[in-house]
Amino acid sequence: MAEHIIETRQVPVKEAFDLIVAGGGVAGIAAALAGARQGLKTMLVEKSAILGGLATLGLINWYEPLCDGAGRIMTTGIAEELLKLSVAYGYGNLPEQWTRQGEPKPEPQKRYASIFNPSVFALALNELLLKNGVELRYDMIASWPVMKGFRCTGLITESAGGREYFPAKVIIDATGDADIMARAGVPCRNGTNYLTYTAHGCTAESVKKALDSNDMVHLNDSRFWAGSDLNGLGHPEGLHFFWGIPNEERSEFIRLGQALLLEKIRDGLKDEMCPYALPGMAQLRKTRCIVGDETFTGEDGLYRENSIGAAGDFRTHGKHYEIPLGVLFNGAFPNLLAAGRIVSAHEDGWEIARVIPTAALTGEAAGTAASLMIGEGKQAAEIEAREVQRLLEKNGVRIHF
Numbered sequence: 001m002a003e004h005i006i007e008t009r010q011v012p013v014k015e016a017f018d019l020i021v022a023g024g025g026v027a028g029i030a031a032a033l034a035g036a037r038q039g040l041k042t043m044l045v046e047k048s049a050i051l052g053g054l055a056t057l058g059l060i061n062w063y064e065p066l067c068d069g070a071g072r073i074m075t076t077g078i079a080e081e082l083l084k085l086s087v088a089y090g091y092g093n094l095p096e097q098w099t100r101q102g103e104p105k106p107e108p109q110k111r112y113a114s115i116f117n118p119s120v121f122a123l124a125l126n127e128l129l130l131k132n133g134v135e136l137r138y139d140m141i142a143s144w145p146v147m148k149g150f151r152c153t154g155l156i157t158e159s160a161g162g163r164e165y166f167p168a169k170v171i172i173d174a175t176g177d178a179d180i181m182a183r184a185g186v187p188c189r190n191g192t193n194y195l196t197y198t199a200h201g202c203t204a205e206s207v208k209k210a211l212d213s214n215d216m217v218h219l220n221d222s223r224f225w226a227g228s229d230l231n232g233l234g235h236p237e238g239l240h241f242f243w244g245i246p247n248e249e250r251s252e253f254i255r256l257g258q259a260l261l262l263e264k265i266r267d268g269l270k271d272e273m274c275p276y277a278l279p280g281m282a283q284l285r286k287t288r289c290i291v292g293d294e295t296f297t298g299e300d301g302l303y304r305e306n307s308i309g310a311a312g313d314f315r316t317h318g319k320h321y322e323i324p325l326g327v328l329f330n331g332a333f334p335n336l337l338a339a340g341r342i343v344s345a346h347e348d349g350w351e352i353a354r355v356i357p358t359a360a361l362t363g364e365a366a367g368t369a370a371s372l373m374i375g376e377g378k379q380a381a382e383i384e385a386r387e388v389q390r391l392l393e394k395n396g397v398r399i400h401f
């Protein structure tokens with residue numbers, strides 16, 4: 001049998017956009033929001049039927065801290081707006097001290113972080129993007145970048161309506177897997193993952209707490225883990241690690257995760273919990289990121305002249321990072337930008353860059369950079385860091401720690 005087939009088909013050309021964002025996780029949402037607020041005609045393409053990516057569909061409902069764990073806020077702008085939105089309708093546990101702006105923080109170690117309800121957050125995100133004039137396309141896969149040399153002229157999408165082509169001036173890849181960048185030929189770095197499977201449910205204790213306190217938030221805070229934690233504890237002995245890009249492997253990741261949870265339920269978990277939601281996407285932390293003009297490796301305390309925003313460390317207290325502009329692009333590709341867990345990062349840097357606040361931060365920076373590229377007719381590598389910083393600062397982003 002032949003190794004390849006060659007496919008030729010006519011694809012209808014649809015409406016043109018200034019900016020197309022592929023992927024509606026927190027990074028894609030921040031990117032589309034930033035672009036639209038800068039006046040760009042923006043479309044967001046999401047392959048599932050809800051916004052939020054891992055944070056909602058993936059049931060990862062803990063917004064890691066925006067602060068440094070020593071009382072100082074690090075990550076602001078859309079990252080902070082989204083944290084507030086995630087708890088705007090209740091269901092959160094944001095420490096009260098962080099809701100009183102400008103006052104000294106009585107307990108600096110209490111972090112600016114919260115649990116949230118994934119369903120309510122997804123609904124609020126939908127409303128936010130619509131209010132900001134983003135063309136939202138659900139249940140549509142951004143499948144291929146159309147390339148003219150190193151320039152991307154637009155995206156081919158797939159949906160029940162068929163295959164379509166949308167021209168665009170700038171494309172932001174926020175797919176979490178660098179699908180678009182990798183297919184465009186941008187060099188990428190591969191990640192590895194332990195087997196993790198987290199579901200949501202309630203326990204007799206959480207129901208009692210909710211009833212006793214008349215606060216439904218207690219129904220929101222029971223996660224059930226099968227497999228490994230962040231550090232590999234619980235990864236089944238003898239099982240290989242997962243890259244998560246080849247579909248055989250990704251499907252195996254999901255199959256094994258589901259089997260492990262069912263085994264736990266059979267072994268007695270059923271007496272303690274009632275599951276009500278399974279993750280709608282693979283809970284892979286790091287699959288693929290781009291190799292950009294710069295790579296963030298997580299150097300604590302390093303000042304970056306071309307910083308696009310500051311971050312703390314969710315794993316520990318008192319660390320300070322600045323993310324450089326060059327993580328968003330590979331200069332050979334003039335109009336492609338990365339956002340979220342696929343920005344150019346390595347080692348500790350990838351751990352810091354991949355979580356919800358930092359994904360929103362790089363998303364906002366990418367959307368802002370796109371507006372400058374379009375407004376000034378520049379390639380990604382030509383935009384001035386101080387111009388990106390000026391716009392980000394105007395929108396409340398803290399650039400330096």
Ligand SMILES: Cc1cc2nc3c(=O)[nH]c(=O)nc-3n(C[C@H](O)[C@H](O)[C@H](O)COP(=O)(O)OP(=O)(O)OC[C@H]3O[C@@H](n4cnc5c(N)ncnc54)[C@H](O)[C@@H]3O)c2cc1C
Pocket residue numbers: 022023024025026027028045046047048051052053054055060061062063064140141142143174175176177179196198281282283284285339340341342354355356357359
């Ligand atoms: C097990 C686990 C635990 C975690 N725990 C935490 C935690 O407690 N707190 C925290 O802050 N972070 C945590 N994280 C990290 C965090 O959830 C994610 O890294 C972050 O939400 C990434 O956001 P993103 O927008 O970059 O990517 P994603 O959330 O992956 O979003 C990508 C979006 O793009 C869509 N998409 C993908 N491909 C296409 C395509 N071709 N076309 C159209 N749409 C596409 C997807 O459906 C998805 O909506 C955890 C991650 C994992 C896996």
